Amino acid sequence: MSPVQHAPGTFCWAELSTTDAAGAKKFYTELMGWQTHDDDIPGGGTYTMIIHQEGNVGALYDMPEEMRSQNVPPNWLLYVTVEDAEATAQKAAELGGTVIKDAFDVFDIGSMAVLQDPTGATFAIWQPKKHTGTDHVDGKPGTVCWCELASNDAAVATEFYSQLFGWQPTEKEMGEIGKYTIFMNGEANAAGMLQMTDEWGDIPSHWMAYFAVDDCDARADQAGELGGKVCVPPTDIPDIGRFSVVNDPQGAVFSIIKLG
Numbered sequence: 382m383s384p385v386q387h388a389p390g391t392f393c394w395a396e397l398s399t400t401d402a403a404g405a406k407k408f409y410t411e412l413m414g415w416q417t418h419d420d421d422i423p424g425g426g427t428y429t430m431i432i433h434q435e436g437n438v439g440a441l442y443d444m445p446e447e448m449r450s451q452n453v454p455p456n457w458l459l460y461v462t463v464e465d466a467e468a469t470a471q472k473a474a475e476l477g478g479t480v481i482k483d484a485f486d487v488f489d490i491g492s493m494a495v496l497q498d499p500t501g502a503t504f505a506i507w508q509p510k511k512h513t514g515t516d517h518v519d520g521k522p523g524t525v526c527w528c529e530l531a532s533n534d535a536a537v538a539t540e541f542y543s544q545l546f547g548w549q550p551t552e553k554e555m556g557e558i559g560k561y562t563i564f565m566n567g568e569a570n571a572a573g574m575l576q577m578t579d580e581w582g583d584i585p586s587h588w589m590a591y592f593a594v595d596d597c598d599a600r601a602d603q604a605g606e607l608g609g610k611v612c613v614p615p616t617d618i619p620d621i622g623r624f625s626v627v628n629d630p631q632g633a634v635f636s637i638i639k640l641g
Contacts, residue, residue, distance in 0.1 A: 393514030
């Protein structure tokens with residue numbers, strides 16, 4: 382499969398940081414039908430590529446002790462393609478964001494930085510070299526089909542991402558959800574955003590990965606049987622599909638969706 386070129390401002394990679402890589406591999410391979418391939422990290426550790434139909438979906442790795450000592454929970458980190466990681470990180474800071482990890486080279490495959498927007502949501506940026514990101518952009522079952530920001534201040538988040546990536550926001554009414562923002566990257570959908578309400582409690586702003594599945598109800602049931610936890614039961618989104626929010630056995634949160 383030829384590497385897919387992702388335009389700047391496009392989500393290109395999903396990466397799971399977990400406290401039990403072996404357990405996570407068992408859970409996701411059974412739930413999503415993925416295969417995995419382990420690569421040794423120079424200096425120690427293992428980086429596991431997640432493969433679906435011969436193409437890369439994302440990756441997972443065992444959380445290093447430094448992150449564990451900071452009580453960082455298991456999480457899916459989403460990456461956005463950029464032309465210059467260092468310049469984008471600097472711009473994010475100027476716009477009120479926080480640089481969690483300064484831009485650095487990942488061997489000869491690319492450069493990255495980890496950032497936090499002004500409302501507290503964490504994401505990463507990726508300047509590709511040898512590795513461009515996921516090989517799947519068709520939204521078929523087993524792949525990342527949507528990235529969504531739940532923000533405690535949608536107005537601030539809109540201003541930040543519009544200036545950082547050049548995304549153009551459009552709003553639409555989504556029934557009980559209320560106003561939903563679609564970020565456009567040129568003529569393509571980049572991501573979605575919703576305003577968190579008091580009902581969310583103390584959950585911080587966050588980015589969510591949506592994985593396409595063939596049957597939302599069956600996969601949600603299976604996730605529970607495999608040791609995960611269904612946080613939001615299968616629910617219809619008019620004209621979009623049927624989704625559910627799931628915690629994996631280690632606690633990382635993700636969504637599954639059967640697109641209509």
